[in-house]
Amino acid sequence: MPEEIRPAFQTLAKAYAQYAVALKGINFKAGQVPDASTIAKLSKAAQGLNNAGLTKANADITAWVTKNCSATAERSRLALGSSSASIGVSELGGA
Numbered sequence: 001m002p003e004e005i006r007p008a009f010q011t012l013a014k015a016y017a018q019y020a021v022a023l024k025g026i027n028f029k030a031g032q033v034p035d036a037s038t039i040a041k042l043s044k045a046a047q048g049l050n051n052a053g054l055t056k057a058n059a060d061i062t063a064w065v066t067k068n069c070s071a072t073a074e075r076s077r078l079a080l081g082s083s084s085a086s087i088g089v090s091e092l093g094g095a
Contacts, residue, residue, distance in 0.1 A: 002068070006057075008060040015054050019045055020047070023045055026038060026045070
């Protein structure tokens with residue numbers, strides 16, 4: 001991992017590890033509508049993923065990838081049919 005963006009990835013890893021811990025005690029099943037208490041717990045857990053530190057980490061990674069991986073971003077853009085040459089972490093399933 002490039003040293004320039006290592007702190008950004010560490011920020012993402014820490015946040016998602018905390019999210020995983022928060023989800024550990026929440027019981028919900030696929031295909032079933034969670035009750036109000038479960039929804040409240042899920043909402044509270046997700047709040048930890050909505051902060052300036054994660055936004056900055058995402059922007060730092062996106063900027064680094066755009067600058068250093070232009071050929072990769074262009075191939076992705078063409079494959080996805082996007083009009084933008086850069087693919088951000090959020091479009092790849094990140095924060």
